[in-house]
Amino acid sequence: MLTMTGIGKSFLGVRVLEGVDLQVAAGEVHAVVGENGAGKSTLMKILAGVHEPDEGTIEIDGERIVFGHPLRAQRAGVAIIYQEFNLLPERTVAENVFLGREPARRGLVDRAAMSEATRTLLRELGEDSFRPDDAVKHLSVAQRQVVEIVKALSLRARIVVMDEPTAALAEHEVELLYRLVRRLQERGVAVVYISHRLREVFDLASRVTVLKDGRRVVTAAIAEVDTDRLVRHMVGRELSAYFPPRSSAAQEVRLSVRGGGNDRLDGIDLELRAGEILGVAGLQGSGRTELAKALFGAEPFTRGRMSPLLPRTVREAARAGIGLVTEDRKAEGLALRQTVRDNALLVSRALGRGRRGGVRELLERVRLSPPRQEAEVRYLSGGNQQKVVLAKWMTQAPQVLLLDEPTRGVDVGAKAAIHELMRELAGSGTAILMISSELPELIGMSDRLIVMRDGRIAGALPAGSSEEDVMRLAAGEEVAT
Structure with a gap:
């Protein structure tokens, strides 16, 4: 035809x-x-x-x-x-x-x-x-x-x-x-x-x-x-080379929630440790994004305890060393008509802080190709835009990084670069919580997995679990662990 x-x-x-x-x-x-x-x-x-x-x-x-x-x-x-x-x-x-x-x-x-x-x-x-x-x-x-x-x-x-x-x-x-x-x-x-x-x-x-x-x-x-x-x-x-090797054993607890809840979440118990990538699976509407927003203070917990801090605003969370890469980078993560440099400095300027290291070195670290500081972000590919969002948070060397669909709409080359960067950050002690709708990515990158269902944690799975076990938990079935 x-x-x-x-x-x-x-x-x-x-x-x-x-x-x-x-x-x-x-x-x-x-x-x-x-x-x-x-x-x-x-x-x-x-x-x-x-x-x-x-x-x-x-x-x-x-x-x-x-x-x-x-x-x-x-x-x-x-x-x-x-x-x-x-x-x-x-x-x-x-x-x-x-x-x-x-x-x-x-x-x-x-x-x-x-x-x-x-x-x-x-x-x-x-x-x-x-x-x-x-x-x-x-x-x-x-x-x-x-x-x-x-x-x-x-x-x-x-x-x-x-x-x-x-x-x-x-x-x-x-x-x-x-x-x-x-x-x-x-x-x-x-x-x-x-x-x-x-x-x-x-x-x-x-x-x-x-x-x-x-x-x-x-x-x-x-x-x-x-x-x-x-x-x-x-x-x-x-x-x-698609998924880099998993990091070494996790370290001290960086973030802990007990009985966390709000209008969309209930009974959330979790620990996130330095040096690990905790994967979050679940169907659309299961509460995955709501969990990230609660941890970041955008839709804060109204019940339960969170330590070392229960943020009530995103500014409180950011000052405490928590960063959030949202699932919609264009609507929530970037100022599209501003330059790469201005976007990379959004968080540090909002918090009134200096940056950790030069912008060019930071852009090279996130594998921005090419690392042009004065280019407007709207003209970058999806993969490069996502790298700028990551760079925005890395200016503050976050203790906890929440990633909601970190590789959505990016090609396999950019995806591999983001995966390598995640492993590098975890290796340097950052605690990472990663939400993804792509089960192969979740299983390949996570050191542990939790599965959300109806605003609750339906269960936890070890590294390397099967897609079938993840979907069974997401659908409300029991899985032997």
Whole structure:
């Protein structure tokens, strides 16, 4: 259905794509993987008509197409679902699906027809958890993903590009997306699936194309490759380097909670020791993020004891040596229009303290590539943005570091760098609590695990526990330890 041949593109004299080929068949899920900066987004924006290629051709059903504008790509049956949704939260599902294409009757918007058409599309996808007249702002992230897919189907899309579709989804919501992708396959839609989560690539795709430095490295059938080979193609190193070795035995208790509770948490008992990484697992809504916010004083405990300090505000927590890397770096972790340097100094300036060491040395320590202090943060890749957030807290050498989804939406190279930094911090005595929706990451990085369920700690597991045991505890089942 889709053939892209010899695609090349430069921006301001910088070559970002060089002779890239991509073929996708009807009913196929074709994964495109690679580190940030590999050229994936540029290639997809060319397919979507956002950019024009400098060289190369695009054919759909054997007919050469020149887009030049996103509307032309849309009319040719191409739809792209970006990682950050293009939805209006105050409007209904139906209004979002038909935005700019509202059916009319006697000069007025035919809301009944619009709702019925949306209902039909939802029915075709087997989705009945929300209605066409519901406001998008009341939907979950997974349901908003469904709305984007319904919008693509309403455009009669035959080629659907999904850019990191599970980046904001919890583990239990990913299965919903899998089901929707398979429905698209059954309809003969060609799906281009971009993801940093290699497990999804092996679960869904029949073929995979690896991009590196703007070039196509390999295209192969999924049955012919394994995770280790894909990682080597993407970053040039073995999978064994994916998770650094665990640190030595944990030291003294840095943080202790007994009977902690508030409106969202109850009966929290935990100890966090210097030099260890304590992993926190659980389904969406289980209380993982609420736990981090309580420890940080953002949503403080109103019951129980916490020592050596029970912070009532984030300033109290930060002054006591507790840092929090939030799950949404753009909304809560960074000042996007400020420079790397200004962001790295946010905490030290807020606390009226000097920094520990020079900013350049700090940026080199977090493996920022390149360590440009005057660049605006909004122009950095997701991985580099996350490194700046870490640098922000490292200016104060925190005693306790709370990490909520520390590698969400970053490529495998940046992920490995963040993992190495976490191990380095733990090795220097920092106590780390890590929340992650990626079970392989939790199991690979944690010295111990706790599993949250309904605002409580459902159980604890040792290092190296299986994904099955984690999910059993998360679902409320007993696990022998």
